Amino acid sequence: MIRPPKPTAWQAAKVLSIREETPRVKTIRFAVSHWPGHLAGQHADVRVMDKDGCRAERSYSIASPPGTPGLELTVERLEEGEVSQFLTGRLQPDDTIELRGPIGGYFVWSALQARNPLLLLAGGSGVVPLMCMLRHRRLLGSPVPATLLYSCRTREDVIYEKELSGMVHSDPRFELRITLTRDVAPGWSGAVGRLDLSLVRTYLERLGGAADSFVCGYTGFVEAASTMLLQAGQPGEAIRTERFGSAGPFSH
Template sequence: MKIEPVQEWQIATVTSVNVESPRVKLFKLELGSETKFRAGQYFDIRLTAPDGYQAQRSYSVTSSPEDARTIELAIELIPDGEVSSYFHEYVEPGDQIELRGPIGGHFTLSPNFTKPVLLIAGGSGIAPIISMLRHRRSSTRVAPTAVIFSARTESDILFGTELAEMSDEDPNLHLTITLTRSKSESVATSSAPRETRRIDRPMIDSTIDSLGEQPARAYVCGGTDFVETIGNHLLDIGMAYDDVRTERFGP
């Protein structure tokens, strides 16, 4: 197993804060030094109180790796989450944040990989996948790609407009967005039709049909139960264990 070098902590400056959904804010950070990363990697954030108490949390980068001086993080407000609550309630442009990274190598995707790819995200699990798609969008060599994104309600669809634009402009990118709550529970933010169902084997099979062949690699990111369920579906259809890359998150 490859052991990653220990990352040094550095100070980054918040340059913008934007509301992406009722529970997610986007934070752009200017890094203290040029830091190259790969689409799919994450950074650790560390907060230190005046009495020395520290809280730490990891967040996937949502921006494209092309800019090594700036990163964007999508931070979801988690009930009783020390780091996410602090960011949502107090962090504003000009604040300085301690972070280290990039971290992670298994859940990364390069545009040089040109075989068919399947990307599946649940909720804020879209964060590392939007980084992959943004990098893909700016590259000349792209793989046939299918995306399935599951959100709770219409208002919880992160990067929805951008995802739709990517799909509309690229015939090799197939996008499916599904909601897990009924329309009566959802506040619509666009006129685009959505299915109300959880990701299941038939949906995965239909998405793979849109690729025209079985994906050579799949990336799945979301909560633990979500990742385990989807991962089992992919193994059941014959994908190799090493070709199913997963990233899990929790409170």
């Protein structure tokens, strides 16, 4: 049984660095003084002051793996999105925001206890907590086979592409399938179109037909992907889902 650490109260989180992942996505690295540690898959709440001086609060999955210094959040800028615009557009190194966490005890995975293969399904920024699981798996040298099926709109929207490709090359037990739902860039040799049942079935069978599945993204993607897992024969109790909300891009 994995015991998630107890969340902290609101505390100051100082921005150490900001890294551009894609034109619309940034990873922000924070120094948080009283961090109790976290499990892969958990999230943090952030609180910022909006332009009218009101506080706004949102949840962001933790991207950095457990046990490493600094806390990383990867944020996708949504058009007209109040907090994501602030975090990706106005926040600068040395600025401070408020943060509390880690939060969540259900959508978590620990390489220390995992026995079953891992099947991860991500839509857009839903890849963030799944990347945390993959980084944790790599850090601990877990022998558990893992597959990431990752749906993005365009090549430009693929978050962590270089790091994921590196994992594919260095780890024969890791498989990656990126599928682009919109414009396909010249030279793209990967899959095109939405995730579909035959793809899910194929990769589930390659993992031996039984896996611990984690699905994350905006609501439309999560509902479609978890239905496919059930249709492919995954028992409901082996499927865990995390929804980022219904307002984000639906086209993953």
